[in-house]
Amino acid sequence: MSTLLFERSLPRFAAARVVSSFGSGRGAGVGPLRLVERDTPLLPSGGWTRVDPLLSGICGSDLSTLDGRSSRYFEDIVSFPFVPGHEVVGVLAADATGADGTALIAGTRVALQPVLGCAARGIDPQCPACQAGHVGNCGYLAFGHIRPGLQTGFCADTGGGWSTTGLVAHSSQLFAVPDGLSDADAVTTEPVACAVHAVLNAGIREGDLVAVVGAGTLGLTVTAALAHLAATGRCPAPRSLLVGAKYSHQQRLAREFGATEALPPDQLARAVRRHSHSLSYGGADGETATLSGGADVVIDCVGSAESIGQSLGMVRPRGTVALVGMPGKVTIDLAPLWHREVRLAGAYAYGTEAVPAAAAVPAAAAVPAAGTRKKKSAAQPEDARQAQQVTTFSLAFEVVAAMSTGRLVSATYPLARFEEAVAHAGAAGRRGAVKIAFDITKGHTR
Numbered sequence: 001m002s003t004l005l006f007e008r009s010l011p012r013f014a015a016a017r018v019v020s021s022f023g024s025g026r027g028a029g030v031g032p033l034r035l036v037e038r039d040t041p042l043l044p045s046g047g048w049t050r051v052d053p054l055l056s057g058i059c060g061s062d063l064s065t066l067d068g069r070s071s072r073y074f075e076d077i078v079s080f081p082f083v084p085g086h087e088v089v090g091v092l093a094a095d096a097t098g099a100d101g102t103a104l105i106a107g108t109r110v111a112l113q114p115v116l117g118c119a120a121r122g123i124d125p126q127c128p129a130c131q132a133g134h135v136g137n138c139g140y141l142a143f144g145h146i147r148p149g150l151q152t153g154f155c156a157d158t159g160g161g162w163s164t165t166g167l168v169a170h171s172s173q174l175f176a177v178p179d180g181l182s183d184a185d186a187v188t189t190e191p192v193a194c195a196v197h198a199v200l201n202a203g204i205r206e207g208d209l210v211a212v213v214g215a216g217t218l219g220l221t222v223t224a225a226l227a228h229l230a231a232t233g234r235c236p237a238p239r240s241l242l243v244g245a246k247y248s249h250q251q252r253l254a255r256e257f258g259a260t261e262a263l264p265p266d267q268l269a270r271a272v273r274r275h276s277h278s279l280s281y282g283g284a285d286g287e288t289a290t291l292s293g294g295a296d297v298v299i300d301c302v303g304s305a306e307s308i309g310q311s312l313g314m315v316r317p318r319g320t321v322a323l324v325g326m327p328g329k330v331t332i333d334l335a336p337l338w339h340r341e342v343r344l345a346g347a348y349a350y351g352t353e354a355v356p357a358a359a360a361v362p363a364a365a366a367v368p369a370a371g372t373r374k375k376k377s378a379a380q381p382e383d384a385r386q387a388q389q390v391t392t393f394s395l396a397f398e399v400v401a402a403m404s405t406g407r408l409v410s411a412t413y414p415l416a417r418f419e420e421a422v423a424h425a426g427a428a429g430r431r432g433a434v435k436i437a438f439d440i441t442k443g444h445t446r
Contacts, residue, residue, distance in 0.1 A: 002415045003038040003163035006065070008080040017068030025426020028066050029419045033084070041159040041168045044146050045122055050093035051110060051169050053440040055187040055412065056161025057087030058425040060216065061326050062153075066422055071328040078154045079147035085161025085438070086114035086153035089177060089186035097171040099391065109177040111189040112169055113393055114151035115349050116158070120170035121146055133389065135172075136197070136349025162415060164440055175393045184406035187437055188221070192405055193396035194324065195221035198347035199229055200355065202297050202322040206236035209294075211272050213311055214301035215245030215254050215262065216428065217408060217435050218324050222299055224403040225396075227258025233359030234395065240275050242295070244268035244310075247429050257403055265310070272314045290336065294319060299347075305330035312336045322347050350392030357388060358398075412439035 009032040016031030040050060062084050064070045092108045099113065117135035118126035121144025129137035142148040149155020152167060159167030177186045199222060204210060210226065212219050223243055230237035243254040244265040254262035261271055269291070273280055278293035294316035300307050303325030309332050311321045317340040324347045337344055399405065410433035413421035418438075425436040 003036055003083055003159075003165055004085075004415055004418055005034055005036050005038060005081050006084055007032045007034065013068045015068075016066060020067035020069065020426075023423075023426060024063050024067055025422040025424070027068065028422035031066055031068065033066060033418065033422075035415060035418060038083075038163070038165055040165045041157060043168055044157060047097075047171050048168050049096040049171070049174075050166045051088070051090040051112065051174075052093055052166045053085065053088050053090040053161045053163065054109070055089050055183050055409075055437045055439055056085040057187050057191070057409075057435055057437040058422060059087055059191070060218070063422070063426055064326065064328065067426075069328060074150065074154075077141045077148050077150045079149055079156040082149070082154055082156050083160035083163050083167070084153050085163070085167075086112070086151045087187055087190040087437070088112040088114070088152070088161035088167070089183050089189070090161070090167075092174070093166060096174060098174045098176055099172050099393070100175075102176065104174065104176055109183075109186065110169075110174045111177055111186050111393065111397075112152060112161070112167075113173045113175060113193070113350065114153060114190065115173075116141065116146065116149050116151060116155055116170075117172065118144070119172035120144075133352030135351045137351070161440070162418075162438055164415065175391075175397075178397055178401065181397070181400060182406050184409040184437075185400050185404065186406075188217075188405040188408055188435065189393060189396050189400055191217050191435075192221045192225060192399050193350040193392045194218065194347075195225040196229065196395045196399060197350045197353065197392050198222055198299060198322055198324045199226045200235055200353050201347055202299060202345075203320045203343070204236050204238060204297050208236070208238045208296035209272070209275050210238040210241050211268060211295040211298045211311075211314055212241070212243045212254075212259075212301060213265070213268070213298060213307050214325060215243055215247075215250035216301065219243065219245070219301035220250065220253050220257060220408060220434065221399075221405060222301055222324060223254050223259050224257040224405060225399050228399045228402050229355075229395070232398075233357075234355040238297075242268060242271050242275065247432070249432050250429065250434070253408070253434070269310070269314050276316065278316075291316070293317075296320070297322065299324055301325045303327035305332050308332050312342060315340070315342055317341060319343070320345060350396075352389050353392055353395060354387045355390055355395070357386065408434040409437055410434050412437045412442075414439060414442055
């Protein structure tokens, strides 16, 4: 059975880093990733079952790893050799119990919540974060009855989605896929869940000006999540949602998902200035360096030194920059963060969210078009609806269904063509694509 295995090899890691300097994803053939024959992982203990993947996405964090550019921070919470693939839709090989306690029969399609928290590790009592429902902040990622691994796809004992042999998952990781969702929809659930968590924890207030930097998978799913959650009363509605998108297909999708404006990255700061009625000073060649005001919240879905610097230049004093794109070791000038008292916050993974009950508001009403004013809804005010604890994945399924995020899956590849698949993922924007995935069930692209 075919499996893509990532092994610890410093020479291959270095070779991938060199080759990837000519373009992300190009180093897969010389790096530590190999196609091998491998048996199904053993079940670690009770409460675990085997999942046979159908589709498994290629994430930005996967590309960073394959390019030899992932942060050394992760060294102690990853174990080798591991099978990548944490964006997974698959079918249960045996009867199991879902994360919500529901009995699931063999053959049920499931989306994988990949974080390996205390429940999966058999740790009792659980860490404070897991007890509070914030599994993404689990403090025991290197302990328990499985080896270190922050997620499935980075742990030597669980397998991952890039394999025909299947992976093993704990019941706390299993969410049944609603019948109305396609496999392409379902494989986007994990990145949509990341987007939902980011939106709900960014501190957005009613009437805020929100800017999104980047329009790859994360930027587009953040846009879709914010539009849907605002429309249904799960989060405050911004007065404008501005998205910096480099390519025309990204701009089109951002607008379809609810952006007030979607424009090239070098025009985003000007749009923020216009919408915030700010003055600007400094800068060269007419580019805005610093705004007197700015966006209330900037959501950085790239995580590079350039994008963080751009975000700090667009946010208002005492505003918030939320890092959704995974940063590594970067060098940036933090003087504006200090001087303008900006809040810089990370947004990782998922867990349980406290949100009001849904209001019956059409998705199109989430964010007003440019130059228009959002009409007041007859829905019950947020503070009058009692907050409820909802899993991030449950909310993600809603967003996936409402926004048809499966359309972000631009191409799928068999495992045997992994070098092409990874290169395509690394150049997705330039090639008119968004999400690239492995089709584990077929031996050809579709």
